[in-house]
Amino acid sequence: MDHLDLMKKLHIESTTKIVLLVMDGLGGLPLTPGGETELERARTPHLDDLAARGICAMSTPVAPGITPGSGPGHLGMFGYDSLVYEIGRGVLEALGIGFDLQPNDIAARGNFCSLDEDGLITDRRAGRIPTEIGARLVEKLRAIQLPGVETFVEPVKEYRFVLVLRGEGLEDGLTETDPQMTGKAPLPIQALRPEAERTAALLNEWMAKAREILAGEHPANGCNLRGLAKDPGLPKMGEIYGWKAGAIATYPMYRGVSKLVGMDVLPTGDTIEDEIETLRTHWDAYDFFFFHVKKTDSYGEDGNFDARVEVIEHVDHVLPDILSLGPDVVLVTGDHSTPAKLKSHSWHELPVLFWAKDIRPDGVTAFGERPCMLGGLGHLRHVDLLPLAMAYAGRLAKYGA
Amino acid sequence: MDHLDLMKKLHIESTTKIVLLVMDGLGGLPLTPGGETELERARTPHLDDLAARGICAMSTPVAPGITPGSGPGHLGMFGYDSLVYEIGRGVLEALGIGFDLQPNDIAARGNFCSLDEDGLITDRRAGRIPTEIGARLVEKLRAIQLPGVETFVEPVKEYRFVLVLRGEGLEDGLTETDPQMTGKAPLPIQALRPEAERTAALLNEWMAKAREILAGEHPANGCNLRGLAKDPGLPKMGEIYGWKAGAIATYPMYRGVSKLVGMDVLPTGDTIEDEIETLRTHWDAYDFFFFHVKKTDSYGEDGNFDARVEVIEHVDHVLPDILSLGPDVVLVTGDHSTPAKLKSHSWHELPVLFWAKDIRPDGVTAFGERPCMLGGLGHLRHVDLLPLAMAYAGRLAKYGA
Numbered sequence: 001m002d003h004l005d006l007m008k009k010l011h012i013e014s015t016t017k018i019v020l021l022v023m024d025g026l027g028g029l030p031l032t033p034g035g036e037t038e039l040e041r042a043r044t045p046h047l048d049d050l051a052a053r054g055i056c057a058m059s060t061p062v063a064p065g066i067t068p069g070s071g072p073g074h075l076g077m078f079g080y081d082s083l084v085y086e087i088g089r090g091v092l093e094a095l096g097i098g099f100d101l102q103p104n105d106i107a108a109r110g111n112f113c114s115l116d117e118d119g120l121i122t123d124r125r126a127g128r129i130p131t132e133i134g135a136r137l138v139e140k141l142r143a144i145q146l147p148g149v150e151t152f153v154e155p156v157k158e159y160r161f162v163l164v165l166r167g168e169g170l171e172d173g174l175t176e177t178d179p180q181m182t183g184k185a186p187l188p189i190q191a192l193r194p195e196a197e198r199t200a201a202l203l204n205e206w207m208a209k210a211r212e213i214l215a216g217e218h219p220a221n222g223c224n225l226r227g228l229a230k231d232p233g234l235p236k237m238g239e240i241y242g243w244k245a246g247a248i249a250t251y252p253m254y255r256g257v258s259k260l261v262g263m264d265v266l267p268t269g270d271t272i273e274d275e276i277e278t279l280r281t282h283w284d285a286y287d288f289f290f291f292h293v294k295k296t297d298s299y300g301e302d303g304n305f306d307a308r309v310e311v312i313e314h315v316d317h318v319l320p321d322i323l324s325l326g327p328d329v330v331l332v333t334g335d336h337s338t339p340a341k342l343k344s345h346s347w348h349e350l351p352v353l354f355w356a357k358d359i360r361p362d363g364v365t366a367f368g369e370r371p372c373m374l375g376g377l378g379h380l381r382h383v384d385l386l387p388l389a390m391a392y393a394g395r396l397a398k399y400g401a
Numbered sequence: 402m403d404h405l406d407l408m409k410k411l412h413i414e415s416t417t418k419i420v421l422l423v424m425d426g427l428g429g430l431p432l433t434p435g436g437e438t439e440l441e442r443a444r445t446p447h448l449d450d451l452a453a454r455g456i457c458a459m460s461t462p463v464a465p466g467i468t469p470g471s472g473p474g475h476l477g478m479f480g481y482d483s484l485v486y487e488i489g490r491g492v493l494e495a496l497g498i499g500f501d502l503q504p505n506d507i508a509a510r511g512n513f514c515s516l517d518e519d520g521l522i523t524d525r526r527a528g529r530i531p532t533e534i535g536a537r538l539v540e541k542l543r544a545i546q547l548p549g550v551e552t553f554v555e556p557v558k559e560y561r562f563v564l565v566l567r568g569e570g571l572e573d574g575l576t577e578t579d580p581q582m583t584g585k586a587p588l589p590i591q592a593l594r595p596e597a598e599r600t601a602a603l604l605n606e607w608m609a610k611a612r613e614i615l616a617g618e619h620p621a622n623g624c625n626l627r628g629l630a631k632d633p634g635l636p637k638m639g640e641i642y643g644w645k646a647g648a649i650a651t652y653p654m655y656r657g658v659s660k661l662v663g664m665d666v667l668p669t670g671d672t673i674e675d676e677i678e679t680l681r682t683h684w685d686a687y688d689f690f691f692f693h694v695k696k697t698d699s700y701g702e703d704g705n706f707d708a709r710v711e712v713i714e715h716v717d718h719v720l721p722d723i724l725s726l727g728p729d730v731v732l733v734t735g736d737h738s739t740p741a742k743l744k745s746h747s748w749h750e751l752p753v754l755f756w757a758k759d760i761r762p763d764g765v766t767a768f769g770e771r772p773c774m775l776g777g778l779g780h781l782r783h784v785d786l787l788p789l790a791m792a793y794a795g796r797l798a799k800y801g802a
Contacts, residue, residue, distance in 0.1 A: 006467065006484070053434060358742065360749055361435050362774055376771075377750075378459065378780030387466035391748040398746055399463055400470035400483060401490030401510075401628055 003079065003383055004240050006399070007390065011242035016328035016393040018243075018288045019279075020386075022077065023315055024070075024254075025297030026334025027350045027369065029341045031305055038296075038308040038340060039351060040368040044316040047353065047367040050323075050330065054355035056364040056375030061336050061382045067347040073335030074257045076382030078290075079241075080234060087260060088172065088229020094162045095259045096252025097154055101231050106170045106199060108228045110153070110161040111178065112137060112220035119185045119211075119222075124178065125159045126220035134158055137220055144209045146202050156252065163206070163225060170230075171196040177207060178224035186224050203228065236262025241390060243287035248275045254292045263290060272314055276321050283325050291322070297345075300338030308340055329356040329393045331385060332367070352380065356392035404480060404784055405641050407800070408791065412643035417729035417794040419644075419689045420680075421787075423478065424716055425471075425655075426698030426739025428751045428770065432706055439697075439706055439741060440752060441769035443713040447720040448754065448768040451731065455756035457765040457776030462737050462783045468748045474736030475658045477783030479691075480642075481635060488661060489573065489630020495563045496660045497653025498555055502632055507571045507600060509629045511554070511562040512579065513538060513621035520586045520612075520623075525579065526560045527621035535559055538621055545610045547603050557653065564607070564626060571631075572597040578608060579625035587625050604629065637663025642791060644688035649676045655693045664691060673715055677722050684726050692723070698746075701739030709741055730757040730793045732786060733768070753781065757793035 028037035061068045061076045062083065071092055072082030090107035101107060112134060114123040135155040141163075142153050149167030156162060173193040177186040186207065191200040203225065214221050237245045239262070246266045247258030255265045264286070268278040272293060279289060293315055299307035322330070330353075337348040351372035362376025377388070390396050402410070429438035462469045462477045463484065472493055473483030491508035502508060513535060515524040530538075536556040542564075543554050550568030557563060574594040578587040587608065592601040604626065615622050638646045640663070647667045648659030656666045665687070669679040673694060680690060694716055700708035723731065731754075738749040752773035763777025778789070791797045 003464070006464065010467070358430055358740070358747070358749075359434075360430055360438065360770055363771065374775065376459075376774040378774070380465065384465035387464065388748075389466075391466035391468065396466060396468060396748070398468045398470050400473035400487065401493065 003081065003387070004235060007079065007240045007387060010396045010399060011240070011390065012395060012397050013242070014287070014393060014395045016287070016395060017326070018329040018331065018389050018393050019291060019322055019327045020077070020289065020389070021291045021315070021322065021330065021332045023293045023296040023312065023334050025300045025336060025338025025345065027337025027339065027346070027348045028300070028308065029339035029348065031341055037369050038305055039312055040370060042309045042312040042316065044312060044367055046316050046319040047332065048365065050319070050332070050355045051353050051367040051371065052365040053359070054353050055359050055362050055377055056354070056367070056372040057352040057377035057380050058349040058369075058372050058375065059333060059352045059380040059382050059385060060349050065347050067345050068336045069345065070253055070335065071257060074254065077333070077335050077385060078237065078261050079383050079386040080261070081383050085232060085234055087232055087257065089227025090162065091227070091229045091231055091260070092253050092256045093156060093160070093227070094164055095256030097156055097162060099152070099154055099162060099164065101164065102166060103231055103233065104166070104170060106165045106172060106228060106230060108163045108203070108225040110163050111224045111226065112159040112161070113222045113224055114219040115222035121179065121182050121184060121186065121222070123219065124182060124224070128158050129220050131155065131157055133220065134161060137214065137217065140213050141210055143213065144206055146206060149202060151206065159220065165199070165202060170199045172199075172228060172230045174200055174203065174228040176224070176226045176228065178226050186222065189225065189228070231260070234261055237288070238262050241288070241386065242395070244285070245288040245290065246282050246286040247290045247292070248278045249290070249292035249294070250275065251294045254294070258290055272318055276318050279322065280325065296334065297338045300340050301343055303340050303343040305340035329354070329389050331389050333385065349379065350382075352377070352385065354388065354392060358392065404482065404788070405636060408480065408641045408788060411797045411800060412641070412791065413796060413798050414643070415688070415794060415796045417688070417796060418727070419730040419732065419790050419794050420692055420723055420728045421478070421690065421790070422692045422716070422723065422731060422733045424694045424697040424713065424735050426701045426737060426746065427735025428738025428740065428747070428749045429701070429709065430740035430742045430749065432742055438770045439709040440713055441771060443710045443717065445713060445717040445768055447717050448733065449766065451720065451733070451756045452754050452768040452772065453766045454760070455754050456760050456763050456778055457755075457768070457773045458753040458778035458781050459750040459770075459773050459776065460734060460753045460781040460783050460786060461750050466748050468746050469737045470746065471654055471736065472658060475655065478734070478736050478786060479638065479662050480784050480787040481662070482784050486633060486635055488633055488658065490628025491563070492630045492632055492661070493654055493657045494557060494561070494628070495565055496657030497655075498557055498563060499656070500553070500555055500563060500565065502565065503567060504632055504634065505567070505571055507566045507573060507629060507631060509564045509604070509626040511564050512625045512627065513560040513562070514623045514625055515620040516623035522580065522583050522585060522587065522623070524620065525583060525625070529559050530621050532556065532558055534621065535562060538615065538618065541614050542611055544614065545607055547607060550603060552607065560621065566600070566603060571600045573629060573631045575601055575604065575629040577625070577627045577629065579627050587623065590626065590629070632661070635662055638689070639663050642689065642787065643796070645686070646689040646691065647683050647687040648691045648693070649679045650691070650693035650695070651676065652695045655695070659691055673719055677719050680723065681726065697735065698739045701741050702744055704741050704744040706741035730755070730790050732790050734786065750780065751783070753778070753786065755789065755793060759793065
């Protein structure tokens, strides 16, 4: 019996409410040896107080040493083993813009890029063209027709778009066109399974036509397709945990993955205050809330230590607003580490804080990497977090007689 | 190679002796936030001294967040993954009263209950009738005959009895009659597999006859059957660990599960002193002793914090008697938590204490949940406990060349 089967079998009705507060990329590193991480540097009186009244841990998102992308990071946090359940990036992008993806659609994340006269990539993001220009180019690409399948091209943000193919017999198991470096041409898409040969051929035809259409543009005179995939058909949270789950996130990707696991994506604005307002508005209607804060990750990618500290302090500042709603369980963590020092996601463990009624106290009095290393729950895996939250919420029956 | 295969392969002859001292439901919770658990409150100079000379840990019985019943809790402690090996409650009850269960018998736990004139349950435990009345009713139920199978009805305690069917072609995979609430009638037994149809029909026939027989009784004018199951045929401890194992337990259930894993159940009395005497008497004849103390769990279920503290202090008081026999390894823990605060089993981790000759010292100087959270063995799973005990006892060969 696996993890999710156990949850399916044991979950019981309850009126308790759980908030999963995620600061994306929360885990940090000191800029100098022995120094403080972003979380340790931040002044977080409310999180520290919650840690003192709660129980802490460190947690590994996927497996020791493994740096997760946003998909696996979130899947793990939601209790799905990301080594078993995989989501293609194209699917995440499509769902993130609210595209009504069908089970047999093939979705790709598209990036406009700049090509030189030899067709070699000079800028993989086409100078990060503004969203309006991206949208105009997408409009042009919609003219491309393929035999026997419908195509959808949708703008995302700046240089990013989504391509979806819909029709009979489309299969995933496809390579990407993006060579992940400049000075090379986009690669032809290859089928990794014989069943996907026709899909690869259709996509290569689409790429050839797109190149013709974009030829006269500048700087976005080419594009790449990445993460070609189908909806993996994940089991849904309602069925696993028996709860009604609402997702509050300002960025498409996280709304996308939330939808994929069966959460209702709640309308919200761009700021943390908007998200708090959304939480308040929908408080009575849901059992579980996924509350996602994006900018801890964005500033990590930018290498901006101080801005990460400020975002964490901002979250600390609104924590009392969350607590004032009366949750039964609060779980604070991140989907992966994004230390400003590394300017990228990393494999480092995440600090975790559980607060609930039936907490066994540990000696931790501050929320930070160093205190959490001595946390009372030890070292967990992300897939264990929601089962523990379920237990603290009194939402699991006894296993066996 | 799984856990048990590894033990089978690597165990070696030795004269060392291991004592597994189990306080049932040992793990606790403070009654007030930040307060002491039962174990932390108890004055335990001998356990603290053993912790100071030993090495400690926290351990998860089944999986994070999962609250085990007594069966899974004990199986885990004995090294059997309870997500792989399951024991039906009927089997546990039958073995617990010393019933000589055969491999193809179907055993059920029976509960007398009270029914109203419409046949709806008004009390699932028939007012907890005294054991003598239960025994008299069992005597009446023995008159029931079923075509082609033998039936055995045995009293357990108060309102509980065991029903066993013996004969060719009996199969498990059966639902229970107990609707788990009052105001409903007992449910018909259904076969979960086609092979079990005949067994279900026989049991429903038994239930109908039992209702006729009990009709004139008060308050026990009905009954329910739960946990209908066969002996799961677990691999035996002797074969796995290569030791001769003796179980010392005052309650039927724990004697039952011990028998199921191949331990000799040693005759003992009702008190901890009786159990110590049994240990002393059989000391030379066994390699491994399972020493079970029940009342830490019973008082937890009652919500009696102080009585739990007293039982723990009582165990501490007799610990020198155990140590004076000269064990090579002492392992102290519980099968699950039963905090008085919750009045039920819970998912919380268990404190664990290992004492042996080749112990690597940690800094722990008291046996309690908070100190064990910082124990030198970190956070274990219950299935890891006996392999570690085997190692500390010098009973495992090297793995690989």
